[in-house]
Amino acid sequence: MSSRPGPIVHRIVVALDASPASLSALDAAVDLAERTQGEVLGVFVEDVNLVRVGRLAFAPHVSLPSGERDELDEAWVEAQLRSLEARAGRALRAALERTRVPGAFRVVRGSVTREVLAAAGSGELLILGCASRPLTSRPRIGRTARAAAEEAVGPVLLLPEGARLGGPVVVIYDIAGEDALGASARLPDADLLVLAASTAPGEAAERARRASRALEILGVEGRVRPVWHDDAVRLRRILCSEPKGLLVVGAGSPLLTGAGLVSLLEDAASAVLIARRGKAPD
Amino acid sequence: LTTEALRRRCDPARLHFETTAGLEDLPEGLGQKRAVDAVRFGIGIRRYGYNIYAMGPSGMGKHGLVRRFLEKQAASEPVPSDWCYVASFAETHKPRALRLPPGRAVAFRRDVDQLVGELKASIPTAFESEDYRTRKKLLESQFAEKSERPFVEIEREAQERGILVVRTPVGVALAPARAGEAMDPEEFLRLPAEEQERSREEMKRLQERFQDAAATLSREARRHREAVRGLDRDVTAFAVGHLVDDVKARWGDAPDAVRHLDALREDVLEHADDFLEGVRAGGGADALAALLSRRPDSGSFRRYAVNVLVDNSACSGAPVVYDDHPSHANLVGRVEHLAELGSLVTDFRLIRAGDLHRANGGYLIIDARKVITQPLAWDELKRALRSRQIRIESMAQTMGLTTTASLDPEPIPLDLKVVLVGERLIYYLLAEHDPEFLELFKVAADFDEIVPRDADTELLFARLLGTLARREGLRPLDPGGVARAIEHGARLAADAERLSVHSESLADVLREADHVAAAAGRPVLTGQDVRAAIDAQRGRAGRLHERIVDEIRRGTILIDTSGARVGQVNGLSVLQLGPVALGRPSRITASVRLGSGRVVDIEREVELGGPIHSKGVMILAGFVGARYTADRPLSLHASLVFEQSYSGVEGDSASCAELCALLSALAEVPIRQSLAVTGSVNQHGEVQAVGGVNEKIEGFYDLCAARGLSGDQGVIIPASNVKHLMLRDDVVEAVEVGRFRVWGIETVDQALELLTGTSAGARDDAGRFPDGSVNQRVESRLEALAEKARSFGGRAEGAAAPPGGAEGAPDLRR
Numbered sequence A: 001m002s003s004r005p006g007p008i009v010h011r012i013v014v015a016l017d018a019s020p021a022s023l024s025a026l027d028a029a030v031d032l033a034e035r036t037q038g039e040v041l042g043v044f045v046e047d048v049n050l051v052r053v054g055r056l057a058f059a060p061h062v063s064l065p066s067g068e069r070d071e072l073d074e075a076w077v078e079a080q081l082r083s084l085e086a087r088a089g090r091a092l093r094a095a096l097e098r099t100r101v102p103g104a105f106r107v108v109r110g111s112v113t114r115e116v117l118a119a120a121g122s123g124e125l126l127i128l129g130c131a132s133r134p135l136t137s138r139p140r141i142g143r144t145a146r147a148a149a150e151e152a153v154g155p156v157l158l159l160p161e162g163a164r165l166g167g168p169v170v171v172i173y174d175i176a177g178e179d180a181l182g183a184s185a186r187l188p189d190a191d192l193l194v195l196a197a198s199t200a201p202g203e204a205a206e207r208a209r210r211a212s213r214a215l216e217i218l219g220v221e222g223r224v225r226p227v228w229h230d231d232a233v234r235l236r237r238i239l240c241s242e243p244k245g246l247l248v249v250g251a252g253s254p255l256l257t258g259a260g261l262v263s264l265l266e267d268a269a270s271a272v273l274i275a276r277r278g279k280a281p282d
Numbered sequence B: 001l002t003t004e005a006l007r008r009r010c011d012p013a014r015l016h017f018e019t020t021a022g023l024e025d026l027p028e029g030l031g032q033k034r035a036v037d038a039v040r041f042g043i044g045i046r047r048y049g050y051n052i053y054a055m056g057p058s059g060m061g062k063h064g065l066v067r068r069f070l071e072k073q074a075a076s077e078p079v080p081s082d083w084c085y086v087a088s089f090a091e092t093h094k095p096r097a098l099r100l101p102p103g104r105a106v107a108f109r110r111d112v113d114q115l116v117g118e119l120k121a122s123i124p125t126a127f128e129s130e131d132y133r134t135r136k137k138l139l140e141s142q143f144a145e146k147s148e149r150p151f152v153e154i155e156r157e158a159q160e161r162g163i164l165v166v167r168t169p170v171g172v173a174l175a176p177a178r179a180g181e182a183m184d185p186e187e188f189l190r191l192p193a194e195e196q197e198r199s200r201e202e203m204k205r206l207q208e209r210f211q212d213a214a215a216t217l218s219r220e221a222r223r224h225r226e227a228v229r230g231l232d233r234d235v236t237a238f239a240v241g242h243l244v245d246d247v248k249a250r251w252g253d254a255p256d257a258v259r260h261l262d263a264l265r266e267d268v269l270e271h272a273d274d275f276l277e278g279v280r281a282g283g284g285a286d287a288l289a290a291l292l293s294r295r296p297d298s299g300s301f302r303r304y305a306v307n308v309l310v311d312n313s314a315c316s317g318a319p320v321v322y323d324d325h326p327s328h329a330n331l332v333g334r335v336e337h338l339a340e341l342g343s344l345v346t347d348f349r350l351i352r353a354g355d356l357h358r359a360n361g362g363y364l365i366i367d368a369r370k371v372i373t374q375p376l377a378w379d380e381l382k383r384a385l386r387s388r389q390i391r392i393e394s395m396a397q398t399m400g401l402t403t404t405a406s407l408d409p410e411p412i413p414l415d416l417k418v419v420l421v422g423e424r425l426i427y428y429l430l431a432e433h434d435p436e437f438l439e440l441f442k443v444a445a446d447f448d449e450i451v452p453r454d455a456d457t458e459l460l461f462a463r464l465l466g467t468l469a470r471r472e473g474l475r476p477l478d479p480g481g482v483a484r485a486i487e488h489g490a491r492l493a494a495d496a497e498r499l500s501v502h503s504e505s506l507a508d509v510l511r512e513a514d515h516v517a518a519a520a521g522r523p524v525l526t527g528q529d530v531r532a533a534i535d536a537q538r539g540r541a542g543r544l545h546e547r548i549v550d551e552i553r554r555g556t557i558l559i560d561t562s563g564a565r566v567g568q569v570n571g572l573s574v575l576q577l578g579p580v581a582l583g584r585p586s587r588i589t590a591s592v593r594l595g596s597g598r599v600v601d602i603e604r605e606v607e608l609g610g611p612i613h614s615k616g617v618m619i620l621a622g623f624v625g626a627r628y629t630a631d632r633p634l635s636l637h638a639s640l641v642f643e644q645s646y647s648g649v650e651g652d653s654a655s656c657a658e659l660c661a662l663l664s665a666l667a668e669v670p671i672r673q674s675l676a677v678t679g680s681v682n683q684h685g686e687v688q689a690v691g692g693v694n695e696k697i698e699g700f701y702d703l704c705a706a707r708g709l710s711g712d713q714g715v716i717i718p719a720s721n722v723k724h725l726m727l728r729d730d731v732v733e734a735v736e737v738g739r740f741r742v743w744g745i746e747t748v749d750q751a752l753e754l755l756t757g758t759s760a761g762a763r764d765d766a767g768r769f770p771d772g773s774v775n776q777r778v779e780s781r782l783e784a785l786a787e788k789a790r791s792f793g794g795r796a797e798g799a800a801a802p803p804g805g806a807e808g809a810p811d812l813r814r
Helices: A020-036 A048-055 A074-099 A112-120 A143-151 A177-185 A201-218 A232-240 A260-268 B033-044 B062-075 B105-127 B130-160 B185-189 B193-250 B255-270 B285-293 B328-332 B355-359 B368-373 B377-387 B424-433 B455-472 B479-493 B503-520 B527-540 B543-553 B611-628 B655-667 B693-707 B719-724 B729-736 B748-756 B774-791
Strands: A011-016 A039-047 A060-063 A069-071 A103-110 A125-129 A156-159 A169-173 A192-198 A222-228 A246-250 A271-275 B052-055 B082-086 B096-100 B163-168 B171-178 B306-310 B320-323 B338-340 B343-345 B363-367 B417-422 B443-446 B450-452 B498-500 B564-566 B568-577 B580-594 B598-601 B636-642 B670-672 B675-677 B714-718 B741-745
Touching: A011 A020, A011 A074, A011 A112, A020 A039, A020 A074, A020 A125, A020 A156, A039 A048, A039 A074, A039 A112, A048 A074, A048 A103, A048 B163, A048 B171, A060 B193, A074 A103, A103 A112, A112 A125, A112 A143, A125 A143, A143 A156, A169 A177, A169 A201, A169 A232, A177 A192, A177 A201, A177 A246, A177 A271, A192 A201, A192 A232, A201 A222, A232 A260, A260 A271, B033 B052, B033 B062, B033 B417, B033 B443, B052 B062, B052 B424, B062 B320, B062 B363, B062 B417, B082 B105, B096 B105, B096 B255, B105 B193, B105 B255, B105 B306, B130 B163, B130 B193, B163 B193, B171 B193, B185 B193, B193 B255, B306 B355, B320 B355, B328 B355, B328 B377, B355 B363, B363 B368, B368 B377, B368 B417, B368 B424, B450 B455, B455 B479, B455 B498, B455 B503, B479 B498, B479 B503, B479 B527, B503 B527, B543 B580, B543 B693, B568 B655, B568 B693, B580 B655, B580 B693, B580 B774, B598 B611, B611 B636, B611 B655, B611 B774, B636 B655, B655 B670, B655 B675, B655 B748, B655 B774, B670 B748, B675 B748, B693 B714, B693 B719, B693 B729, B714 B719, B714 B748, B719 B741, B741 B748, B748 B774
Parallel strands: A011 A039, A011 A125, A039 A103, A125 A156, A169 A192, A169 A246, A192 A222, A246 A271, B052 B417, B052 B443, B320 B363, B363 B417, B568 B675, B598 B636, B675 B714, B714 B741
Antiparallel strands: A060 A069, A060 B171, A156 A271, B082 B096, B082 B306, B163 B171, B338 B343, B450 B498, B564 B670, B568 B580, B580 B636
16 A cells, blocks of 8 residues: 655745845745645845955955956945845745745845755755856856755755746656655655666666656656666756756765766756755754 | 601611610620720820820710720730738838739748748747757857856965955955955954955955956857857758748749748848747746837738738739729728727738729729819829839828828839720810820720711610610610610700710610519510600609799799780790700890990890800891991990899800890881790891700790690791701690691791791892881881981980990990
8 A cells, every 4th residue: 555745845945145046946935835835934144254345345346247346345235135135035025925825034144055054954945046146147056056955954956047846847766766756756746757767778677667666655656767878968968858847866866976966957957856865854 | 847857756667676685785885986996096005104084974884885895905914913012121111012923922921921830830949959959058168168267267266365255246256264254354454464465465366367257258258149149040040941942942933022032031040039939938027028119010920921912813814993982092002000009000011002003914994083083192193103103102191291100112013004084074174284194194085975866876776775774684675665765865965866875864764664664564665665764754853844834824934925025025045954954935025225336135234144145145236237227327225135034144045036026126016925936146147056956945835835735836946956856745746736836947037027927028129128027117217216316416325435446336345
């Protein structure tokens, strides 16, 4: 007898800095919380480094992309932070009112990475927008997103700018596939496509059989397809050709090693959920 | 006059056919050889300005005849080109005209629509292809590599030098770092001075490097955009090229189509993003923003539409178009507008063809009166014919009244023949007052409404009646019906030796006769039916005539039809009221007394007489002076008047009657009031033809008949008018039984003898009139008046000679 697991999250933590990417992440968080009857905690971190730069009267500053040089002052930095904070708070309140999802807005001052990871501990899922304030037009993974992907204790959902949740959920069932499949099974109303990936054809088929059994045990419907690939690059290309709204990868997947996460976000052009067995929320 | 002279009858026995159903059509009309030759000539000559003016009275059937000719000719001519308007991608306000093979414009529109539809699918597909994504990713990677490397290197170097790069909302800032975080100012100030200075120098140097990197980024970004644009263009060209080439291959025989397809391909290459809008843009606010920012002919696929202006696919020859409402816009076409978001917008798809477009390559028939009365239509028609091209402008643009930006469609070459159909008066007015008219309408086709009447034309007339009956879906005529219609034709022509071929009038009679025959259940139109129709027409128009006769009979209008009176005669006039002409008797009186040779026309004195009437009175004064007082002053003051005339009198047809009244007054010889007189007179006393003689006789006859025909009554007419007599049957029948009479005279003396019953008298060898004759009495009276004048010492009333006039000569000032 199988039993479908309950929703993955009750509390979603979303990092807000008023950038377009973080506002996309907010939309995704509220949407997910609405479907799972969860709540949203918005965290705005006042970057302590920025505050200190403002206090260093001599700290040089270069505007981008114009290249104009100037110097910051504390008042300007504080005003900018207040403005960003207000925008982030307004966006959160508007989203919560629109969806009637419960939630809260928290402002903390400190190291952005450290504070976001700390806040993530109070929820089951951390959602982050990628490519905030890029130097170039290329999608970038900021320090915070990279640190969260690697160090967060629970699952992390990364949203490249412009990506939206919705559509099929593609699950990578590789050596870390159990984590990925377990997280996917908790997504509400997900249209699952499980790619049983291996560099050996026979192993891919065997892995597909295991995935099917796992789905059956979890009581979740989904399609399973064995995918044989030479390497991670080839697998990312295969992923590109799949229509999807969300890609679910286990935290221990070879796809994420090295610059894999960046490449995955670039190539897949969709949200990526890095699944790992988390601890209970604080 | 005998009854044969009063109405020239047509003998049905001479018409050797059963009914007109067995007669051939008369497609060229009757008696129109001159006009038909002119039309043929005008159609045949393909030179500038040889357009046709078909002139003649309305209702002649000119339009139908011209149209039949043109359609016959046009059927053997090639079908002209189709025309479309398309967007001009280079100059959006100047839509381009495309000439396409006949009947294929709609197919071209379909091909282009299909092409655009395929482009909508193929371009996004090309941009979603693995190949494109790979190439674009490569470009982006190269760009990222080139643009990011300096920043990465600077950040690494900064880290090595103990400097932290901090992202700000608008750029990057540099700060001295410790343990990966920016130092507090207090902490920094606790550093040794050398350390602080080194940090400041490092930060300054790194700041400069960031500036250089920003410049590099800007340069690389520009190069990257160009490279991406080039890639997009290549991919689009690949997606578009073969599709456009396929369509071009089908339109190789249409150079304009090929040119447009080439231009379309270039435009698609420039605007590939339009085809990706669905892929890249969202809905809602984006869609609204797109709508608000969109111009009618850009930023959307509307620019690739094909507006079929002229589609000749249904034509089997050159077109023949009749413009029933030749307004400015209906002639040259127009640019319509749509209300969109509170303003009026337009584009090339709203260009509408005019009749010049539709008739281009063929023939256009226009009513002359309509085109010259429509504002600016005549000027625009001439401009098009002169320039040989159709330029679509609104009236406001033509008049320079608007400066609003609008479309300026490319003019279309014009090659057509215009046939104006109208009255002669309009032709002559245009010829007189419009210097361009004769240059542009060199061919005048003059349609004659009257043809000579003989045995041959009577038979042709029968064919004409048969043609009209067939065309109108009426019963055919039997010989009796035709004979009656021929007599009616002669009456319409007001000439026993002529026939009117005014087809509308004839068709009216046939339609109404058909109505009568239908009621009687007859399968053909007989003479009885035609006569009934004619009588009914007359009856419907007879209210005024009956009223006049009634008022005369009741004594309100004083006209005697019996007895004799001095200086009083019954004249006859014709009232023309619209299509109705009716004869009306008028009492003309003359009075004489001593004077200085002045014959006063009272109508003229009170400005109720026209110049021709005055001329007639002056002529009779000249006659009196020359005949009776050639060697002595005319010591007479006479006045002539139309009694109970309260409106204008024009024409000289009463001058004979006036002269008779004057001579009666002078001779003091009474005139028989049972007679009426019409005819003009010249200075030699000869009586000349006048118009409306039939109506005049019938008018007096009706009065006499109302009072009771006595056998003494009758009408005196000029002998030269006898050939015009086509009197009503009842008049002819009255004459036949001796109850009414008509006389034809050549001289005023004949009139005097008939009116007075007294010999007029001719001068003998001694130059004297016989005693007792009217002329002798007149002469004697004038001699007596001259003597009296002499005895008054030439101071008779009105004796002052007119300026430049000879003493004793008639006063001709009136």
